[in-house]
Amino acid sequence: MPKIVHTKALFERLPAHGGRRFREVIVFVHHYGGNRHSFHRQIEVVNELGFDAVTFDLPASSVNQLPRIPLSREWRFGLRHLWADKIEDVLDTIADEKFVFSFSYGSSAALMAIDRRHAIDIRGWICDGGPFKYMPVAVEHFVNEGLFNIPLLGRDLIARNPLFRFPVFRRSMAAIASELFGRARYNEDGARALRALPRGFPVLSFQAENDTLVQPHMIDEFLAAGFGHIDLQKSLLPHSRHLTGMKDDADTYKSLLEGFLLARATPLVAS
DSSP states (O other): OOOOOOOOOSOEEEOOTTSOOBSOEEEEEOOTTOOTTTTHHHHHHHHHHTOEEEEOOOTTOSGGGOOSOOBOTTOOBSHHHHHHHHHHHHHHHOOSOEEEEEETTHHHHHHHHHHHTTTTTEEEEEEESOOOSOHHHHHHHHHHTTOOOOEETTEESSTTSGGGGSHHHHHHHHHHHHHHHTOTTHHHHHHHHHHHSOTTEEEEEEEETTOSSSOHHHHHHHHGGGTTTEEEEEEEETTOOTTOHHHHSHHHHHHHHHHHHHTTOOBOOOO
16 A cells, blocks of 8 residues: 655645735745744734735744754755745745745845845845844844753753853853854845845835844844845834734834835736
């Protein structure tokens, strides 16, 4: 008897409420530690506007999901390269024109995938909490707040370790995590990808004023490499922390998101 192998779907497509009204779809790219359900509020907004939403799970989006060395198809080490492979596969599979909506560190991988495809059929990019410069600094903040865990034999080797109170231990763990995420040539790759985007490529950047993981200047300095190429619209959310904008500054967030999409989307002509 042949063995039946059940494979996981590449992505999930959530239809617009009341029928699709725009040609483009919104492709969501979640953050480290997240999954395809993490940003249901944003998905609800775009579905209400009349856009189909595409969601999917990035591989190895937490340490306990790392069964192998994170190597990309091009033999580049780091989660951002592995994630870019998956994002590129999703973008390639969807025939429709697209907006990419990415979050935190997932934004660096989203930019790589957009660049690999030369921004073909991408109408614009929305990014929340990323991409950011000084990646090792952001990772150190992540470790310091106990958000990066290495489980082994049921125990957390970082946050609950008695050594956690010593800064040198936390810095060592952050250095290891940075390499895992793909520190090598991180800034250079990002700057080159931004400069390769088509002139006038639309970007909407949500930044949280009270973000202790990724401070707004870190995002600004990353995106500055695209000056002269990207058409950047930036929103500094005064009451928000990392990735909480849709909850803590809901009216501003929703208004800017809707305005950005509706100004660039193509309405479907009723037959």
